Amino acid sequence: MNQDRKKRPSLEDVAEAAGVSRATVARALSGKGYVDKQKREVIENAAKQLGYRTSAIARALRTQRSRSIGVLVADITNPIFPQIVKGIDDVLSAEGHIIFLCNTDENTAKQFKLASSLIDRNVDGLILVSQNLESEGFRNLLAGGPPCIYVNRRPLEGEYDYVGSDNEQAIEFLVEHLVGLGHRQIGFIAGSANSSTARERREFYHRALERRGITMEDNFVFQGDYTIEGGRRAFVEMMQRGPALTAVMASNDFSALGFIDAAQAFGLTVPGDISVTGFDDTAGVNSFMKYPLPIKGLTTIYQSKREIGIHAANMMLRRLDGSAGTAPQVAIVPTNLRARDTTGEVRLVRKKSAVQRQN
Incomplete structure (x- = not known):
């Protein structure tokens, strides 16, 4: 000592x-x-x-407030999360709060442990960014804890304070863009099965095609997991199934780039043979590829990540000072289409599947 x-x-x-x-x-x-x-x-x-x-500890005991907020993110290496956290911190720090940032790695056991630790440390609230909400044990933990703001994903039942992008608007933008280029055979790479956002985007994809009188076959949809590898697997699955798709919409940019990577390795051109769209407009996402893709820009959906964080932080402040009332707070943030180099006018020629030949 x-x-x-x-x-x-x-x-x-x-x-x-x-x-x-x-x-x-x-x-x-x-x-x-x-x-x-x-x-x-x-x-x-x-x-x-x-x-x-x-003493912060003495003050917390006296006031029953620690002036700290726990922020759980699904994967700190994913480029969409730093800007969300930046928006949260900008608002909360200006009001004298600090944040405890925790990375859960999409791991439910780690998620439970970190949330429990934050609650034990008497944080005033939790902001949950893209967390897995399927576990009943985790939901029970949150129910007995401080106020929660859900970002990007929310429980399937009940009403909660929530901030997310306008998924319906975004999918409409993408479908309208592709249909305007002549595409009618449009596939979809879904996101993680346990994500409310993934469910929304898949449902809005169905609705957008139906509104335009476009037939959507079951084998047009591929289960992904928001990863580059998931996008590659979706391409292999598409070639095995054999639908004559001219375009594919992915639930996020990573899935889109994985799909493009596999398509180009097979010998297809993007958008010459198939058009591909992403979602998130993730800056620098191409740097996550093992081999840089020969693409100038991905057609995708822009969402203001920092604005999402700002909404979440302001919701938390209102919840803490009592001005939010009893009704759930909901903020749906508008999106925009970023049409770039991975989409083009439809071409009906498709190369025969090497995957099918190998099998």
Whole structure:
């Protein structure tokens, strides 16, 4: 133990330096109770000269507030999450709150452990960014904890404070874009099965095609998991099934790039042989590929990640100060289409499947 380390100044030290009682110092520094203006200035100067800092733990015990918020993200390496966290932190830090950022790695056991730890540390609230909400144990944990704001994913039952992109608008943009290029055989790479957002995007894909009188076959949909490998598997599955698709919509950019990678390795051109769209407009997503793709830009959906974070943080502040009331707060953030180089006019020529030949 370092015996030379300077002892942290206490309330008693400030009281002695200012020539007042400990109780007077406590009232002056907490802002609770009357203290003469001149005496308050003397106390504040003494505290400053001594380097006195209020104890966050003691303040939390006194006020029942820690002024800290737990933020759980699904995968810190995914480029969409830093901007969401940036928006959250910008708002909360300006109001004197700190955040505890935790990466759950889409692992339910780790997710439960981290959330439990945050609750044990008396955080004032939790912001859950793209978390797996299927576990009953996790839902029960949250039900007994502080206020929660759900971002991108929400429980399938009940009403909750939630922030997410306008998935219906986004899918409409993508389908309208592809149909305008002449595509009618449009496939879809779904997201993770346990994601409410993935379910929404898949359902809106069905509806958008139906509204345009386009037949959607069951073998047009491929189960993905929001990963590059999942996109590659979707391409192999498409070639095995054999539907004559001219375009494929992926639930996120990673799935789209994995699909494109596999298609190009097979010898197809994008968009010459098949058009592909993503979702998220993830900056720098191409750097996640083992081999950089010869693509200038992915046609995708832009969503303001920072704005999503700002909405989530403001929801939390309203929930904490009581101004939110009892009704659920919901913010649906508009999206925009970014039409780039992976979509083009329909071509009806498809190469014969090497995968089928191998099988």
